[in-house]
Amino acid sequence: MRFLPLIWSNLKRKKLRTLLTLLSILVAFILYGFLCAIGQAFNQGVSVAGADRLMVRHRVTIVQLLPISYKARIATTPGVATVTHATWFGGIYQEPKNFFAQIPVEPEEWLAMYPEFLVSPEAKQAWQATRTGAIAGRRTAERFHWKVGDRIPIQATIWQKMDGGRTWEFDLVGIYDGKEKGTDTTQFLFRYDYFDETRSFAKGQVGWYIIRVNNPAEAEQVARKIDDEFANSSAETKADTEKAFVGAFAKQVGDIGTIMRAIMSAVFFTILLVAGNTMAQAVRERTEELGVLKALGFTNVQVLVLVIAEACLLSGLGGLLGLGLAWLMIARGDPTGGFLPMFYLPPVYLLIGVALVLGLGLVTGILPAVQAMRLRISEALRRT
Numbered sequence: 001m002r003f004l005p006l007i008w009s010n011l012k013r014k015k016l017r018t019l020l021t022l023l024s025i026l027v028a029f030i031l032y033g034f035l036c037a038i039g040q041a042f043n044q045g046v047s048v049a050g051a052d053r054l055m056v057r058h059r060v061t062i063v064q065l066l067p068i069s070y071k072a073r074i075a076t077t078p079g080v081a082t083v084t085h086a087t088w089f090g091g092i093y094q095e096p097k098n099f100f101a102q103i104p105v106e107p108e109e110w111l112a113m114y115p116e117f118l119v120s121p122e123a124k125q126a127w128q129a130t131r132t133g134a135i136a137g138r139r140t141a142e143r144f145h146w147k148v149g150d151r152i153p154i155q156a157t158i159w160q161k162m163d164g165g166r167t168w169e170f171d172l173v174g175i176y177d178g179k180e181k182g183t184d185t186t187q188f189l190f191r192y193d194y195f196d197e198t199r200s201f202a203k204g205q206v207g208w209y210i211i212r213v214n215n216p217a218e219a220e221q222v223a224r225k226i227d228d229e230f231a232n233s234s235a236e237t238k239a240d241t242e243k244a245f246v247g248a249f250a251k252q253v254g255d256i257g258t259i260m261r262a263i264m265s266a267v268f269f270t271i272l273l274v275a276g277n278t279m280a281q282a283v284r285e286r287t288e289e290l291g292v293l294k295a296l297g298f299t300n301v302q303v304l305v306l307v308i309a310e311a312c313l314l315s316g317l318g319g320l321l322g323l324g325l326a327w328l329m330i331a332r333g334d335p336t337g338g339f340l341p342m343f344y345l346p347p348v349y350l351l352i353g354v355a356l357v358l359g360l361g362l363v364t365g366i367l368p369a370v371q372a373m374r375l376r377i378s379e380a381l382r383r384t
Contacts, residue, residue: 011314013282018314021278025318025360026325028271029353032264033326036349039260052081052216053113054223056209059236062088065205066235073229074209079222081214084109087195087207091154091168093144100140102154102188104195113210116179123148123174131194134170137185141175148172152188160200168198181344210242268356275364279311283368287375294377304373311365312358319357323350 011018056074058064065087074083089102107127111119119127119135127133136146146152149172156166170190178185196203213222223239230237283290290303298306330345 008313011310013285017278017281021275021314022318022321024271024274025315026322028267029319029322029357030326030329031267032353032356033323033330033345033349035260035264036353037326037330037345040344040346040349052213052219053242054211054213054219054226054239055242056211056223056226056237056239057207059227059238062208064235065202065207066209066237068204068206070209070230070235070237071206074211074226077222077225077229079213079215079218079225081212082109082113083209083211084113085192085206085209086110087192087205088158089154089156089195090158091156093152093154098144100143100186100188101184102190104192105189106192107189110189113212116183118177118179119174123176126173127191130171130173131191132169132171133173134188134190135174135176136172136188138175138177139185140188141172146172146175148174154188159195161198162200164200211239268360272360272363275311275315275360276367278314279307279364279368282310283307283372290372290375291377294375300373303375304369307369307372308362308365311368312361315357315361315364319353319360323353323357 056066056070058066066085068085071083071085074080084106086103086105089104091102092098093100107124111117111124123135127135134152136152140146152170152172154168154170156168159168160166161168170188176185176189177183192206211222211226213219219241223241226239227237293303293306294300327345327350
């Protein structure tokens with residue numbers, strides 16, 4: 001710590017160059033934080049998906065519907081414990097940018113299938129008793145400042161009503177919370193019976209089925225039995241584990257993991273060059289001073305440590321500030337307006353970021369530090 005003023009004065013020697021390098025590192029770590037949060041948002045659904053749940057959709061595409069009559073036949077399949085269904089509504093609240101999932105479901109069956117959705121007993125009772133009742137996830141309710149008792153109008157983009165209208169109105173009877181950090185609390189759930197009675201077409205059909213199996217180890221066998229049951233029918237099925245289903249849905253956007261790694265690799269390689277060049281120039285400019293320090297009694301190891309400490313301080317100031325700003329900005333919520341329902345930065349990525357800050361300082365400082373350590377006093381003073 002006694003050499004900190006010396007290190008700090010060296011950084012202030014070329015203030016503009018130091019400032020630009022700090023800003024470059026800061027921006028790099030802000031980008032790192034957002035990329036980690038985006039990657040987490042795409043992968044979180046896969047990691048929290050139930051190992052004992054299967055998803056059954058139309059074999060061709062999830063856009064095509066399945067008959068409601070399939071439910072009873074699926075329920076009698078050996079290995080199936082419970083079954084329920086869901087359908088994509090795809091409406092708009094106030095304006096198109098307000099994206100969130102709206103899904104008609106069977107209330108009691110849905111809450112039993114997803115125990116990670118925490119709903120008060122009063123809200124459950126009200127949902128069962130109210131034909132137009134709906135519950136919303138905590139994040140969506142806070143986003144639009146909804147409260148229980150509000151009347152929520154949703155403009156349909158797909159499902160026209162029997163009277164020709166496209167505005168569906170729901171009574172908010174409850175707000176659900178997530179049992180775990182990664183639980184999706186952005187969904188808007190309403191009653192399937194009201195939806196099916198009111199829509200003008202495709203009555204008696206659903207989007208997909210969700211199944212809980214008795215033994216997760218037998219999930220693949222149960223999936224094959226279900227597909228065999230509906231083979232050669234007018235609506236063949238594709239059953240898969242919930243993890244595989246969510247993973248495939250995420251990969252429709254692309255291989256997010258590879259994209260994130262490619263971007264971060266390019267960013268950090270560029271920052272490595274920028275910070276490394278800054279430290280190399282700083283050491284070259286101070287050749288005579290380093291010679292004087294050695295003449296005054298500084299050992300080679302002390303000179304080595306001074307240069308590395310300077311590089312680590314430069315990296316630490318920019319990197320830690322960047323991580324802090326990224327965390328604060330991400331904590332404000334999803335910048336896409338709802339497209340990424342589980343948008344947050346897990347602490348593990350902050351720890352990795354700190355390790356990257358330290359690594360950046362060591363890598364950018366080691367070569368200039370070794371050069372300074374090997375510098376001979378006579379050669380350094382000869383340049384004065």
